[in-house]
Amino acid sequence: MAEIRRLLISNRGEIAVRIIRACFDEGIESVLACSAADTDSLAARLADRVVVIGPAAAGESYLSVERVVAAALYAECDALHPGYGFLSERPELVDACQESKITYVGPPADIMRRAGSKLGAREVAEQAGIPTGKGTPGLSSAAEARRAAEELDSFPLLLKASAGGGGRGMTIVRSLDEVEAAYGRSSTEAERAFGDGTVYFEPYVEKARHVEVQILADTQGNVCHLGERDCSTQRRYQKIIEEAPAVGLPSSLIEQIRTAAVDLARALEYVGAGTVEFLVDASTHRFIFLEVNARVQVEHPITEEITGVDIVREQLRIARGQALSFTQEDIRLSGHAIECRLNAENARAGFLPTPGTILHWTVPQGTGVRIDTYAHDGAVVAPWYDSLVAKVIVHASDRDAAVALMRRTLSRIEVDGISTTADIHAAILAHPDFAREPVTTRWVEEEFLPTWSPAAV
Template sequence: MKLLIANRGEVAVRIVRACRELGVRSVAVYSDADAGALHTRLADESHRLGPAPARESYLDIDKIVSVARECGADAVHPGYGLLSENAEFAQAVIEAGLIFVGPQPGTIAQMGDKVAARDAARRSGMPLLPGSSGTIKDASSAMEIAERIGYPLVVKACFGGGGRGMRIVRGPEELAAALQSAGREANAAFGRGEVYLERYIASARHVEVQVLADSHGNVVHLGDRDCSVQRRHQKLIEEAPAPALPASLRADVAMSAIRLAKDVGYRSAGTIEFLVDVANERFYFLEMNTRLQVEHGVTELVTGIDIVAEQIRVARGEPLRFSQSDVNIHGHAIQARIAAEDPWEGFQPRPGRIETMSLPQGPWLRLDFGVEAGDTVVGHYDSMFGKVQAWGPDRETARIRLSAALAALNVSGVMTTAPYLRQVLGQSEFIAVTHDTGSAERSWRPEEATRPEIPNSAAPVATSTERRVRLSTSQGAIEIAVFGPRREQRTVRAASGTARVTDQKKPETEPVAPIAGAVVAVCVKAGEAVAKGAVLVVLEAMKMELPVVAPRAGTVDAVLVAAGDVTARGSLLVRLSSGES
C-alpha cells in the first residue's frame, strides 16, 4: 500500500512514522515554502504542489488528487487542519479511485457543518447551548438572532476547527466587526467563511471524547480529554483523562459520544467536544471533529492504541481489533503545544529559522516535532511546530515530568510558547483543577521573570527578515526562505510587485506592524479622526488575525498600506498627526 499524506509539518511526520510501522509506503507533498522540510525528508518520496500560499498548494484539491494518481498512491490521509474536514476533497479522492483515510464524505459534510452537526446532536438527545438555526446571512439578521440568544455570545465558523474563526461578542456594538473578522479568518484557514452564533459560557471546561468506528458497525470510545487551557479559543495544554470529572458525568459524556457516532454512521477516528459545567454536572455539545486531533497523542499514551494506525486499518476495510471492554486507561498524560509565538506580546506569531534545538530526554516523554535545527517555521502556515507529552501513573507525576521537559527544551532562533506553558503547569488553579477555558487569558499572564533572554530566543526575529527567492532547478522552480540582517523596513505590495522602503526607525508610539504578515483590512482613511485604541489595520499571519490599533488619538495623515500588502515587522502602517496620548 502507498499512502499520500495531504498535509505538512508535525502531523505529516506523525503519519509517516505510522506508515513505517505498518509497512506502508509514504508520500509527502510540499509547497515551495516547505521544500526540503522534515516531512519530505522522512517520507519515502515527496512531490511539489505549488507556491507557498495554502490556496495554491495544500488547499488545492485538484493538485493533490493529481499528484496522488500520478505517483501511484492507493490512499490519501488528510491529517488535521487544511483539507481534513473538507467533504469535497474526500469525494474527489474516492472518485479518483483512491481510499480516503477518514469518514465518508457525507458524514464530513454533515458534521463538518457546525450548524448541521448541532441538528444531529439535538436528534441524538444531546443538550445544546442556544444558537442560530442556520448560517448568518448579514449583520442585520445577526443582530436579531443575537438579541434572542442573549449576550455574551460567540461567532463561530461553520466549517473547520482549531479555534479559527471564533470571536466572543459581549455586546451589540461588537457584533458587526466580529462577524467580519471571524469570517475572514475562517476563509483564510479553511476556504469557507460562513459563521453562526452560539451562547457563550465563560466558566466552563472543554472536555472531549475520542471515538473509533469501523465500517462493520463497531464503535468504541478511547476515554476523554480535557482541553481547557486555551488562548483565542485555541488549545495550549491537553490531558487525558479529563481530571476531576465525576464518574457519572464522565460516563454520560462518553455514552453520548458513542450514541452520536452511531446515529450518524461514523467511520474512522473522530472527536466529540463538549462544554462541561462540572459544578452542576451538566454538559453541552460543541461540535464533532471528523478527523485526527492534535491532542490524539495523550490518548495513545494512556490507552496504548495507535490511533493513526487504526485509521489506516479501518480505511482498508478491516474491523476494529478490540471492543469497548478491551479499552483501559492507564495513568495520566499531559501535552504542551510548542508554537513559534511570543506569549509576552499577545501570542503574536514569530516565524523564523530554528538555529539550534535541543529536545528533552526521558523514559516517560513523547516528542512530536515537525522540524529540526536548521529548519524554518514558515510564516504562511500554523505557528505550532511541535508537541511535548509526558506520562505518569497519576496527574501530578505527569505534570512534574512535563514541567521538567519544558525546562529542558532549548530552541533558539524563534520565540516559543514553552516557557509560558511551564508557568501554566505551576498555576495553583491548574494543579487543583479549578481552571476553565478563560483562565489563561483572564488570570495567567506571562511572567516577565520567565521571559527568555533576547539573544537566545528572539534576536533573529528582531534583527532579521525573511526574503522569498525563486530558484530554477532541474525539477522546476522552487521558492526558498532567506534570512539575513534587516537593514531597512519593507512593505511589499503583493499585487503589483512594487516595494516601499523606509529607512528610519519608527518610535514605539507609532502604529507599526508588530508581526510580519499580510494586510487583510484597512479600517481608516486619510483625513479621518481616530481615538486612541481604534483599529487601524488588520494583519494576518500564520492563520491568525491581529488588529493594529491607534497608539494615541489623532488624525490619519496617510495610510501606507492596502489590503493584499505583505508587511515586515516594525514597518509603519499609518501615519498619524500629533494628538493626545
C-alpha cells in the same frame, strides 16, 4: 477490502512525520506531497518518496485539491492521508479521491459534510437526545441576528461560524446593543477564513471546561471511544495545553459525555477517527455538545499514551475495511498524560511568530516523555504555515506526577535560532490554579496573562 501499498501524505510538519511512522509500522510505502519550501524537511527525508506539488504558498500547494490528487495519481498511490488542517475536512478532496479510485483515510464525503457543519451536527445531536443548549439556526443578516438574540433573551451569547473552527468567526455578545456589530465581525471573518459567512448563536458559558471524546468507528458498525481529553487551557480559542483523562468532574458526568459521543457517532453513521467536543459548565456540571472534528486531532498522542492504541494505525485499518483491533471492553485508561504545543512564537512580544532556522535543537529523552516534531539542527520554521514546531507529551501515574514530569521536560529543552512558547507553558504549569485542577477556558486570558511577568520565567 481495500489494499494500501503506497500512501500519499498531503501535509507537512510533525503530523507528516507521525503518519510516515505509522506507514513504516504497517509496511506501507510513504509518499510525501510537499511544497517547494519543504523539500528538505524531516518529513521529506523520512518519506520513501517526495512529490513537489507547488510553491510555498499553501493556496498553490497544500490547499489545492487538484494538485494533491494529481500527485497521488502521479505516484500511483492507493490511498491518501490528509493529516489535520489544510484539506483534512474538505469533502471536495474526498470526492476527488473517490473519482480517482484513491482510498481516502477518513470519513466518507457525505458523513464529513454532515459532521463538518456545526449546525448540521447540532441538529443530529438534538435528534439523538444530546444536550445542545438554547441556540439558533444559521443567521444570514445582522437584523436576523438581532431578532434571534431578542428571542433568546439569555445573554451572554456566542456567535460562531458554521463552517469552520479554530476560534475564527467567534465573538462573545453580552448585550443586545452589541449584536449587529458582532454579527458583522463574525460573518466577515468566517467568509474570509472558510468561504461561508453563516454564523449562529449558542449559549456562552462564563466558567467552562472544554472536554472532547476521541472516537473510532469502522465500516462494520463498531464504534468505540478512547476516553476524553480536557482542552480548557486556551488562548483566543486556541488550545495551549491538553490533558487526558479529564479530572475533577463527577464520574457519572464523564460517563454521560462518553456515551453521548458514541451515540452521536452512531447517529451520524460515522466512519474513521473523529472527535466529539463538549462544553461543561464548571459550576453546574451541565454539558452541551459543541461540534465534531472529522479527522485526527493535534492532541491525539495523549489519548494514545493513556490507552495504548495507535490512532493513526487504526485509521489505516479502517480505510482498508478492517475492523478495529480492539473492542470497547478492551479500553482501559492508564495514568495521566499532558501535551504542550510548542509554537515558534514569542510570548513576551504578544505571541508574534518567530520563523527562522533552528540552529540548535536538543530535547530530553526518558520514561514517559514523547516529542512529536519535525525539528532538528538546521530545520527551517517557514513563515507561510502554522507555527507549531513540536508537541511535548508526557505520561505518568497521575496528574501531579505528569505536571512535574512536564515541567522537568520543558526545562531541559534547548532551542536556538527561534523563540518558542516553552516559557509560558512552564509558567502555566507552575501556577497554583493549574496545579489544583484543570482551569476553565478563559483562565489564561482573564486571570493568568494579566498577572504574568515574562521576565520572572
